[in-house]
Amino acid sequence: xxxxxxVLITDATHFLGKPGTSVLISxxxxxxxxxxxxxxxxxxxxxxxxxxxxxxLAEQDPEDVVATxxxxxxxxxxxxxxxxxPAVKSAxxxxxxxxxxxxxxxxxxxxxxxxxxxxxxxxxxGGGKIIFISSAVPKHxxxxxxMYVAARGGANALAVSLAKELGKFNIQVNALAPNFIESxxxxxxxxxxxxxxxxxxxxxxxxxxxxxxEEAGNYLAFIASDKADYITGxxxxxxxxxx
Numbered sequence: 001x002x003x004x005x006x007v008l009i010t011d012a013t014h015f016l017g018k019p020g021t022s023v024l025i026s027x028x029x030x031x032x033x034x035x036x037x038x039x040x041x042x043x044x045x046x047x048x049x050x051x052x053x054x055x056x057l058a059e060q061d062p063e064d065v066v067a068t069x070x071x072x073x074x075x076x077x078x079x080x081x082x083x084x085x086p087a088v089k090s091a092x093x094x095x096x097x098x099x100x101x102x103x104x105x106x107x108x109x110x111x112x113x114x115x116x117x118x119x120x121x122x123x124x125x126g127g128g129k130i131i132f133i134s135s136a137v138p139k140h141x142x143x144x145x146x147m148y149v150a151a152r153g154g155a156n157a158l159a160v161s162l163a164k165e166l167g168k169f170n171i172q173v174n175a176l177a178p179n180f181i182e183s184x185x186x187x188x189x190x191x192x193x194x195x196x197x198x199x200x201x202x203x204x205x206x207x208x209x210x211x212x213x214e215e216a217g218n219y220l221a222f223i224a225s226d227k228a229d230y231i232t233g234x235x236x237x238x239x240x241x242x243x
Contacts, residue, residue, distance in 0.1 A: 001027055001028050001225065002024060002027040002029035002078075002221060002224060002225055003027075003028035003029075004028065004029075004030065005029045005077040005078060005224070005225075006029070006030050006032070006069065006073045006075050006076055006078070007024050007029045007030065007031045007032070007077065007078040007079075007224065008031075008032045008034065008065065008069050008076060008078070008079055008080065008114075008118070009021055009024070009031060009032075009033050009080040009082050010034045010035070010065075010080065010081055010083065010110070010111075011034070011035055011036075011082045011083055011084045012034060012035040012038075012047065012056070012082065013035045013047065014035075014082070014084035014185050015082050015083075015084040015133060015183060015185050016133050016176075016178070016181070016183075016213065016216050016217065016220065017033070017035070017082050017084075018050070018051065018213070019214050019216060019217035020080065020082060020133070020216070020217045020221075021033055021051050021054055022051055022214075023214065023218055023221045024217075024224065025051065025052075025053040025054060027221045027225070029078070030055075031053065031054050031055065032055045032057055032065075032068075032069045032072075033047065033054050033055065033056050033057065034056075034057050034059070035047070035056070036060065038056045038057060038058055039058055039060060041058070043056075044056035044057075044058065055072075057069075062110065062113040062117055063113075066079075066114065066117040066118055066121065067117070070121050075125050076122065076128060077128050077129065078128065078129045078130075078131065078224045079114055079115065079118035079122075079128070079129070079130045079131070080131045080220070080224070081110075081111035081114050081115065081131065081133065081155075082133045083106060083107045083111050083132070083133065083134075083155065084106070084107075084185055085102070085103050085106035085107050085148070085151070086148075086185075087145055087186060088103065088145075088147055088148065089144050089145060090144060090145075090146075090147065091144055092146060095146070095147060099147065100147045100150075103147045103148060103150075103151045104150075104151050104154070106151070107134075107152060107154075107155060108151050108154040108155050108158065111132055111155055111158065112158060115130050115158070115162060115173075118130055119166060119169075119171065122166075122169065123169050123171070126169075126170060127169065127170030127171055128170075128171050128172075129171070129172045129173070129174075129223070129224055129228075130159075130162065130166075130171065130172075130173045131173075131174055131176055131220065131223055131224060132155045132158065132159045132173075132174070132175040132176070133175075133176050133178070133220070134152045134155040134156050134159075134175045134176070134177050134235075135148075135149075135152040135156075135177055135178065135179055136177040136178060136179035136237045136238065136239040136242065136243035137149050137152055137179055138150075138152050138153030138156055138177075139177075139235075139237065139243045140242075140243070152177075156175045156177060156235045158175075159173050159174055159175035159233070159234075159235065160175070160233050160234075160235065163232040163233030163234075164233060167232055167233075172228065172229065172231060172232035173232055173233065174223055174228075174232060174233070174234045174235075175235045175236065176219060176220055176223060176236050176238060177235050177236060177239075177243070178211065178237075178238040178239060179237075179238075179239035179242055179243060180201070180202070180205050180210050180211055180239055180240055181210060181212075181213060181215075181216050182211065183213065187201070187210065192210070204242055205239070205240040205241065205242050206240060206241030206242065207240035207241055208240075209240065210240075211238065211239070211240055216238055219236070219238055223236065
């Protein structure tokens with residue numbers, strides 16, 4: 001259970017944001033959510049209606065977002081970097097370096113910023129958890145998606161390194177690394193509705209299917225809970241046996 005735990009999750013309308021937020025709340029957590037769309041009041045209201053119990057934040061700068069949560073609750077127990085950015089396909093000789101920088105910023109630099117400000121608070125309160133929701137893809141690589149894979153691999157490495165640095169402060173840091181999870185960010189519905197395409201997508205997966213978002217949400221809730229206090233510095237693959 002996550003009763004009374006204060007959680008901040010980023011990019012809440014993407015990737016594992018919605019299922020993760022729903023499961024965390026169902027486990028008793030007080031969840032604050034950041035998303036680039038939440039600067040708009042109507043978008044915040046829509047998300048709050050979609051997921052009862054969540055508190056969407058208007059702030060966008062990582063330092064301001066963390067400060068807002070701490071000002072409201074006096075602590076931050078779990079920082080979930082649910083960073084999302086499109087997996088842009090490009091052969092290496094055609095790579096757009098500006099696009100690569102954007103991918104690094106969205107999938108790595110931003111997570112580092114949130115980890116920095118979360119760590120400052122967690123040291124004061126005597127502990128906490130930082131979770132990077134990244135990807136299992138860096139384990140095997142993926143031709144023509146080097147920009148995305150490199151950025152995700154950097155997030156995995158960041159989690160492992162921060163865990164070694166922050167363990168003495170009772171701060172656990174892990175990367176939850178999914179792949180082949182049902183998500184419109186990476187698997188648009190029109191692909192899933194095509195039997196032949198779905199068969200091709202799921203062929204490399206030993207379990208023979210895509211993972212359900214709520215399954216990933218349950219794994220996230222476990223890593224965020226006190227039951228995972230002795231787990232740190234891990235890249236936790238969640239990919240139906242593919243990784």
